[in-house]
Amino acid sequence: MKVYISTDLEGISGVLTFQQTGRDENGQEYEKARHLLTRDVNAAVDGAISGGAEEVVVIDGHGGGFNFIIEELDPRASYIMGPGRVNICPGLDESFDAVLLVGFHAMAGTKGGILDHTQSSTTWLNYYVNGIKMGEIGQQSLIAGHFNIPVIFVSGDKATCEEAKQLLGNIETVAVKEGFTRNCAKILSPKKTKELIKEGVARAIKRIKDFKPYIIKPPLEIKIELQNTDVADRYERMEWKRIDGRTVLKVVDSALKIL
Numbered sequence: 243m244k245v246y247i248s249t250d251l252e253g254i255s256g257v258l259t260f261q262q263t264g265r266d267e268n269g270q271e272y273e274k275a276r277h278l279l280t281r282d283v284n285a286a287v288d289g290a291i292s293g294g295a296e297e298v299v300v301i302d303g304h305g306g307g308f309n310f311i312i313e314e315l316d317p318r319a320s321y322i323m324g325p326g327r328v329n330i331c332p333g334l335d336e337s338f339d340a341v342l343l344v345g346f347h348a349m350a351g352t353k354g355g356i357l358d359h360t361q362s363s364t365t366w367l368n369y370y371v372n373g374i375k376m377g378e379i380g381q382q383s384l385i386a387g388h389f390n391i392p393v394i395f396v397s398g399d400k401a402t403c404e405e406a407k408q409l410l411g412n413i414e415t416v417a418v419k420e421g422f423t424r425n426c427a428k429i430l431s432p433k434k435t436k437e438l439i440k441e442g443v444a445r446a447i448k449r450i451k452d453f454k455p456y457i458i459k460p461p462l463e464i465k466i467e468l469q470n471t472d473v474a475d476r477y478e479r480m481e482w483k484r485i486d487g488r489t490v491l492k493v494v495d496s497a498l499k500i501l
Protein backbone atom coordinates (compact mmCIF):
# COMPACT_ATOMS: atom_id res chain seq x y z
CA MET A 243 0.00 0.00 0.00
CA LYS A 244 1.22 3.45 -0.99
CA VAL A 245 0.03 6.62 0.78
CA TYR A 246 0.40 10.35 0.19
CA ILE A 247 0.41 12.68 3.18
CA SER A 248 -0.41 16.30 2.47
CA THR A 249 0.57 18.75 5.21
CA ASP A 250 -0.16 22.30 6.27
CA LEU A 251 0.99 24.33 9.27
CA GLU A 252 -2.10 26.05 10.65
CA GLY A 253 -3.62 22.83 12.01
CA ILE A 254 -0.46 21.52 13.67
CA SER A 255 -0.33 20.85 17.43
CA GLY A 256 0.19 24.08 19.36
CA VAL A 257 0.00 26.40 16.35
CA LEU A 258 -2.45 29.25 17.09
CA THR A 259 -1.13 32.46 15.55
CA PHE A 260 -0.08 33.67 12.12
CA GLN A 261 3.30 34.64 13.66
CA GLN A 262 3.90 30.91 14.10
CA THR A 263 3.10 30.26 10.44
CA GLY A 264 5.84 32.53 9.10
CA ARG A 265 4.70 36.11 9.54
CA ASP A 266 6.84 36.66 12.61
CA GLU A 267 9.37 39.36 11.76
CA ASN A 268 12.25 37.81 13.68
CA GLY A 269 11.05 34.31 12.89
CA GLN A 270 11.45 32.80 16.37
CA GLU A 271 7.92 31.51 16.76
CA TYR A 272 7.96 30.20 13.19
CA GLU A 273 11.20 28.30 13.84
CA LYS A 274 9.59 26.62 16.86
CA ALA A 275 6.47 25.83 14.84
CA ARG A 276 8.61 24.00 12.28
CA HIS A 277 9.62 21.54 15.00
CA LEU A 278 5.98 21.06 16.01
CA LEU A 279 5.11 20.41 12.36
CA THR A 280 7.90 17.88 11.98
CA ARG A 281 6.70 16.03 15.11
CA ASP A 282 3.13 15.73 13.80
CA VAL A 283 4.45 14.60 10.40
CA ASN A 284 6.68 11.94 11.98
CA ALA A 285 3.73 10.69 14.04
CA ALA A 286 1.65 10.32 10.85
CA VAL A 287 4.48 8.47 9.06
CA ASP A 288 4.86 6.16 12.05
CA GLY A 289 1.10 5.51 12.07
CA ALA A 290 1.00 4.85 8.33
CA ILE A 291 3.79 2.28 8.52
CA SER A 292 2.44 0.60 11.65
CA GLY A 293 -0.99 0.48 9.94
CA GLY A 294 0.48 -1.39 6.95
CA ALA A 295 1.64 1.19 4.40
CA GLU A 296 4.72 0.11 2.43
CA GLU A 297 5.48 3.44 0.83
CA VAL A 298 4.83 6.88 2.32
CA VAL A 299 5.33 10.17 0.48
CA VAL A 300 4.84 13.43 2.38
CA ILE A 301 4.47 16.89 0.88
CA ASP A 302 5.54 19.99 2.77
CA GLY A 303 2.51 22.01 1.68
CA HIS A 304 2.58 25.24 3.68
CA GLY A 305 3.73 28.49 2.09
CA GLY A 306 6.85 28.00 -0.01
CA GLY A 307 7.06 24.30 0.84
CA PHE A 308 10.17 24.52 3.00
CA ASN A 309 9.03 24.06 6.58
CA PHE A 310 10.11 20.59 7.72
CA ILE A 311 13.22 20.25 9.91
CA ILE A 312 14.90 17.93 7.45
CA GLU A 313 17.35 16.23 9.80
CA GLU A 314 14.51 15.27 12.17
CA LEU A 315 12.33 13.57 9.53
CA ASP A 316 11.45 9.88 9.88
CA PRO A 317 13.76 8.04 7.45
CA ARG A 318 11.08 5.55 6.43
CA ALA A 319 9.19 8.07 4.23
CA SER A 320 10.23 10.36 1.38
CA TYR A 321 9.43 14.06 1.29
CA ILE A 322 8.46 16.56 -1.40
CA MET A 323 9.76 20.02 -0.50
CA GLY A 324 10.54 23.35 -2.10
CA PRO A 325 8.78 26.18 -3.89
CA GLY A 326 7.49 26.29 -7.46
CA ARG A 327 5.00 23.42 -7.22
CA VAL A 328 3.15 22.61 -10.43
CA ASN A 329 -0.06 22.06 -8.44
CA ILE A 330 -0.99 21.57 -4.76
CA CYS A 331 -0.27 17.81 -4.87
CA PRO A 332 2.89 17.30 -6.96
CA GLY A 333 3.81 13.66 -7.39
CA LEU A 334 0.31 12.41 -6.66
CA ASP A 335 -0.97 9.90 -9.22
CA GLU A 336 -3.12 6.78 -9.58
CA SER A 337 -0.45 4.59 -8.03
CA PHE A 338 -1.40 5.81 -4.52
CA ASP A 339 -4.08 4.11 -2.41
CA ALA A 340 -4.91 6.89 0.04
CA VAL A 341 -4.40 10.56 0.83
CA LEU A 342 -4.04 11.81 4.43
CA LEU A 343 -4.22 15.45 5.49
CA VAL A 344 -2.09 16.49 8.48
CA GLY A 345 -2.19 19.94 10.08
CA PHE A 346 -5.14 21.23 8.07
CA HIS A 347 -7.44 24.11 9.03
CA ALA A 348 -11.10 25.02 8.62
CA MET A 349 -12.41 26.96 5.63
CA ALA A 350 -12.59 30.77 5.63
CA GLY A 351 -15.40 32.08 7.81
CA THR A 352 -15.54 29.17 10.29
CA LYS A 353 -16.38 30.37 13.79
CA GLY A 354 -13.91 28.94 16.31
CA GLY A 355 -11.67 27.68 13.51
CA ILE A 356 -8.03 28.30 14.46
CA LEU A 357 -6.45 30.40 11.68
CA ASP A 358 -9.42 29.62 9.43
CA HIS A 359 -8.93 30.56 5.79
CA THR A 360 -9.23 29.24 2.26
CA GLN A 361 -5.91 29.60 0.38
CA SER A 362 -5.50 33.33 1.07
CA SER A 363 -6.25 34.57 4.57
CA THR A 364 -6.26 38.15 3.32
CA THR A 365 -8.06 38.07 -0.04
CA TRP A 366 -10.55 35.15 -0.22
CA LEU A 367 -13.91 35.26 1.56
CA ASN A 368 -15.66 32.19 0.12
CA TYR A 369 -14.84 29.52 -2.45
CA TYR A 370 -17.36 27.29 -4.25
CA VAL A 371 -17.18 24.35 -6.66
CA ASN A 372 -20.45 23.78 -8.54
CA GLY A 373 -22.23 25.73 -5.81
CA ILE A 374 -20.68 23.73 -2.94
CA LYS A 375 -18.84 25.97 -0.48
CA MET A 376 -15.56 24.36 0.50
CA GLY A 377 -12.11 25.01 1.93
CA GLU A 378 -8.76 23.36 1.49
CA ILE A 379 -9.98 19.94 2.67
CA GLY A 380 -12.49 20.01 -0.18
CA GLN A 381 -9.88 21.12 -2.68
CA GLN A 382 -7.44 18.38 -1.67
CA SER A 383 -10.24 15.80 -1.71
CA LEU A 384 -11.25 16.78 -5.25
CA ILE A 385 -7.67 16.49 -6.47
CA ALA A 386 -7.31 13.08 -4.78
CA GLY A 387 -10.68 12.14 -6.32
CA HIS A 388 -9.34 13.05 -9.76
CA PHE A 389 -6.97 10.07 -9.34
CA ASN A 390 -9.76 7.98 -7.80
CA ILE A 391 -8.09 8.09 -4.37
CA PRO A 392 -9.97 8.61 -1.08
CA VAL A 393 -8.95 11.02 1.68
CA ILE A 394 -8.98 8.78 4.76
CA PHE A 395 -7.56 10.89 7.60
CA VAL A 396 -7.53 14.54 8.67
CA SER A 397 -5.81 16.18 11.65
CA GLY A 398 -6.30 19.80 12.71
CA ASP A 399 -8.50 21.58 15.19
CA LYS A 400 -11.99 20.42 16.16
CA ALA A 401 -13.70 22.62 13.53
CA THR A 402 -11.45 21.13 10.84
CA CYS A 403 -12.37 17.59 11.86
CA GLU A 404 -16.07 18.49 11.76
CA GLU A 405 -15.68 20.04 8.31
CA ALA A 406 -13.90 16.89 7.08
CA LYS A 407 -16.63 14.59 8.37
CA GLN A 408 -19.36 16.80 6.93
CA LEU A 409 -17.74 16.60 3.48
CA LEU A 410 -16.30 13.08 3.48
CA GLY A 411 -18.41 11.07 5.92
CA ASN A 412 -17.00 8.92 8.67
CA ILE A 413 -13.27 9.26 7.98
CA GLU A 414 -10.70 9.10 10.78
CA THR A 415 -9.88 12.48 12.34
CA VAL A 416 -7.71 13.72 15.19
CA ALA A 417 -8.43 17.08 16.84
CA VAL A 418 -5.18 18.41 18.30
CA LYS A 419 -6.88 21.59 19.62
CA GLU A 420 -10.33 23.08 20.08
CA GLY A 421 -10.76 26.74 19.14
CA PHE A 422 -12.72 29.28 21.13
CA THR A 423 -11.84 32.08 18.72
CA ARG A 424 -9.55 32.37 15.68
CA ASN A 425 -6.40 32.37 17.83
CA CYS A 426 -7.38 30.99 21.23
CA ALA A 427 -7.83 27.27 21.80
CA LYS A 428 -7.70 24.50 24.32
CA ILE A 429 -4.64 22.56 23.15
CA LEU A 430 -3.13 19.16 23.88
CA SER A 431 0.56 18.56 24.54
CA PRO A 432 2.49 17.56 21.40
CA LYS A 433 3.48 14.44 23.35
CA LYS A 434 -0.19 13.49 23.53
CA THR A 435 -1.06 14.44 19.95
CA LYS A 436 1.89 12.39 18.71
CA GLU A 437 0.17 9.28 20.09
CA LEU A 438 -3.28 10.32 18.85
CA ILE A 439 -2.05 11.03 15.31
CA LYS A 440 -0.11 7.77 15.14
CA GLU A 441 -3.11 5.75 16.32
CA GLY A 442 -5.62 7.65 14.14
CA VAL A 443 -3.55 7.22 10.98
CA ALA A 444 -3.00 3.50 11.68
CA ARG A 445 -6.77 3.07 12.19
CA ALA A 446 -7.50 4.87 8.92
CA ILE A 447 -5.08 2.65 6.98
CA LYS A 448 -6.65 -0.48 8.43
CA ARG A 449 -10.13 0.82 7.48
CA ILE A 450 -9.12 1.88 3.97
CA LYS A 451 -11.85 -0.18 2.31
CA ASP A 452 -14.51 1.91 4.11
CA PHE A 453 -13.66 5.13 2.25
CA LYS A 454 -14.71 6.45 -1.16
CA PRO A 455 -12.99 9.06 -3.33
CA TYR A 456 -14.66 12.49 -3.39
CA ILE A 457 -15.52 13.14 -7.03
CA ILE A 458 -17.50 15.91 -8.71
CA LYS A 459 -17.75 15.26 -12.44
CA PRO A 460 -16.37 18.10 -14.63
CA PRO A 461 -17.15 20.68 -15.89
CA LEU A 462 -16.39 22.37 -12.57
CA GLU A 463 -17.61 25.91 -11.97
CA ILE A 464 -15.21 27.67 -9.59
CA LYS A 465 -16.58 30.77 -7.89
CA ILE A 466 -14.57 32.94 -5.49
CA GLU A 467 -15.94 35.79 -3.40
CA LEU A 468 -12.97 38.06 -2.82
CA GLN A 469 -12.16 40.56 -0.10
CA ASN A 470 -12.68 43.66 -2.21
CA THR A 471 -12.99 45.03 -5.72
CA ASP A 472 -9.22 45.61 -6.02
CA VAL A 473 -8.58 41.89 -5.76
CA ALA A 474 -11.47 41.10 -8.11
CA ASP A 475 -10.01 43.55 -10.67
CA ARG A 476 -6.78 41.53 -10.56
CA TYR A 477 -8.60 38.23 -11.12
CA GLU A 478 -10.52 39.76 -14.02
CA ARG A 479 -7.19 40.64 -15.64
CA MET A 480 -6.19 36.98 -15.20
CA GLU A 481 -9.22 36.06 -17.34
CA TRP A 482 -11.70 35.13 -14.64
CA LYS A 483 -15.27 36.16 -15.45
CA ARG A 484 -16.53 39.01 -13.24
CA ILE A 485 -19.94 38.22 -11.71
CA ASP A 486 -20.27 41.26 -9.48
CA GLY A 487 -18.04 43.76 -7.68
CA ARG A 488 -16.06 41.18 -5.76
CA THR A 489 -17.05 37.79 -7.20
CA VAL A 490 -15.24 35.96 -10.00
CA LEU A 491 -15.93 32.70 -11.77
CA LYS A 492 -14.33 30.26 -14.16
CA VAL A 493 -15.25 26.85 -15.54
CA VAL A 494 -12.56 24.16 -15.75
CA ASP A 495 -12.55 20.68 -17.25
CA SER A 496 -10.46 18.96 -14.55
CA ALA A 497 -10.11 18.94 -10.76
CA LEU A 498 -6.40 19.61 -11.27
CA LYS A 499 -7.33 23.13 -12.42
CA ILE A 500 -9.54 24.20 -9.50
CA LEU A 501 -6.96 26.65 -8.12
Ligand SMILES: [Zn+2]
Nearest residue numbers: 250251252304
Ligand atom coordinates in the same frame (compact mmCIF):
# COMPACT_ATOMS: atom_id res chain seq x y z
ZN1 LIG B 1 -0.80 26.87 5.46
